[in-house]
Each structure stands twice: as structure tokens, then as C-alpha cells.
Amino acid sequence: MRQELLSLPKTLAEDVARNLVMVARLIDEDPEKAYAYSRIALRLASRVAAVREAAGFAAYATQKYAEALAEFRAARRMTGNVELWPVMADCERGLGRPERALAMAGEPDVQKLDKAGQVEMRLVAAGARRDMDQLDAAIVTLQSPELASHSVQPWTARLRYAYADALLAAGREAEAREWFAKALESDKEGTTDASDRLAELDGVEFVDAFDEDEETEAAIEEADGGRPAGDGAGENGTDEEGDGAGR
Numbered sequence: 001m002r003q004e005l006l007s008l009p010k011t012l013a014e015d016v017a018r019n020l021v022m023v024a025r026l027i028d029e030d031p032e033k034a035y036a037y038s039r040i041a042l043r044l045a046s047r048v049a050a051v052r053e054a055a056g057f058a059a060y061a062t063q064k065y066a067e068a069l070a071e072f073r074a075a076r077r078m079t080g081n082v083e084l085w086p087v088m089a090d091c092e093r094g095l096g097r098p099e100r101a102l103a104m105a106g107e108p109d110v111q112k113l114d115k116a117g118q119v120e121m122r123l124v125a126a127g128a129r130r131d132m133d134q135l136d137a138a139i140v141t142l143q144s145p146e147l148a149s150h151s152v153q154p155w156t157a158r159l160r161y162a163y164a165d166a167l168l169a170a171g172r173e174a175e176a177r178e179w180f181a182k183a184l185e186s187d188k189e190g191t192t193d194a195s196d197r198l199a200e201l202d203g204v205e206f207v208d209a210f211d212e213d214e215e216t217e218a219a220i221e222e223a224d225g226g227r228p229a230g231d232g233a234g235e236n237g238t239d240e241e242g243d244g245a246g247r
Helices: 010-026 031-044 049-061 065-079 085-094 098-105 108-112 115-131 135-142 156-169 173-186 194-201 209-223
Strands: none
Touching: 010 031, 010 049, 031 049, 049 065, 049 085, 065 085, 085 098, 085 115, 098 108, 098 115, 108 115, 115 135, 115 156, 135 156, 156 173, 156 194, 173 194
């Protein structure tokens, strides 16, 4: 990205870089703000591929799929790189066109992707199958050497999780539980909610401690004639057991 920005005048390059940094910092926690920064960068340097790509991811994070797809296509035209192919296919899903995503999964460009990209493409294709209510086909799509491998890669947790989720949707609960457990085992970064899904399958119900405290206090107040819990004041305004000194 730094190399690409060298094609701009220095001051302009610095302004664009600052906006791109903010996109990267905010895209997970505040995608709308990240999107706003990406639009500034795009206005300043629309002919820089890295800017078009960043704008695409910011639009994707805010579910502006048509806009994201247009930016990804522009970046791909500029660079000839195929690494954006899976996310472009996922944009087609977001636009309600799962059949196009499946068509992209069968294109020769997929073979040019690295292993991570091919796994991502498999996840998108399985998602497209589910969009079309083809659950069995989604399950088969996810069955792969990467899924069966015992080595843990950056994509392992998400692949196992997607497989477990598809199995559960198909009513294969015992198998789903097994794969949610495998997903949790490989999810060192906490990228999935596999632990919560396992708990649901095991019938574990989580209770918010603050809500529980509020309910208990309300019950005590009701039993005590509406006085706030812990008031301890008698009808004459003094402590029922003491001399009102608050001991």
C-alpha cells in the first residue's frame, strides 16, 4: 500500500494514508465510521488500487454489497489480482444472487487462489447452497481435506464452525455438537461463538448476574411492603433493631 501511495504527491499521500489507517482501526468496532473515512480516501485517490480495496471492505462491513462489489471489481482490474474473488462472490450472496456466487466458485480463477483463499471460497459456496435451501449440498461442499486435517490453520475454526452449523440445520445434532467442539478447540482467537453454541446444545442457560440481582431486590421490596431493600427503617423512622444510629 505504501508503494502504491508513492505515486501521489507527498502531502496527498499522507492524507490518504491517515484515512486508510482509520479505516483499518475502526472497521471492526465502528464500521460506519470506517466507511466514512474510506469515502474520504476514495475522493482523494480513486485511482489507487489499495484505496479502492479499502473502500470495498468498508462498504462490505456496512452491508453495502453493490458498492463493495463495484470497488472490489475496480481494484481487481487495476491489479489483476484474484485474492478478492471470494469476497466478491460473497457480495453476490449479499445481493440475493447465490447462484452467481456458485458460478464464481466454479471459475478457473479459484485455482489461482492460495490455500486460505480456496477455503474462503468453499465457505462462500456452502453459504450460497444454504441460501438456496440445499443443506445436504452445503454439507458436502464443506467436506474437504482442510476440514479433515488435524493441523490448525487460521481458517480451521471457521471451517469447522460452518460445518457444525450446517449439520445442525440439517437436524444432525450429535454430529453438530462434535464439530462445534472441534471448532472451539481450534479457535484460539475467539473468532466464533462455538462455546455458546455448545452450551445451547447441552441445555446450559446463561443468566445475567446484574439482571438476577435486580430481580432479587425487586422481590425483597415487594415482600417488604415496597420499601427499598436494605432500608431497615421501622414505622417511626428508626432502625427496627437498634437506636437509628445505623450500626
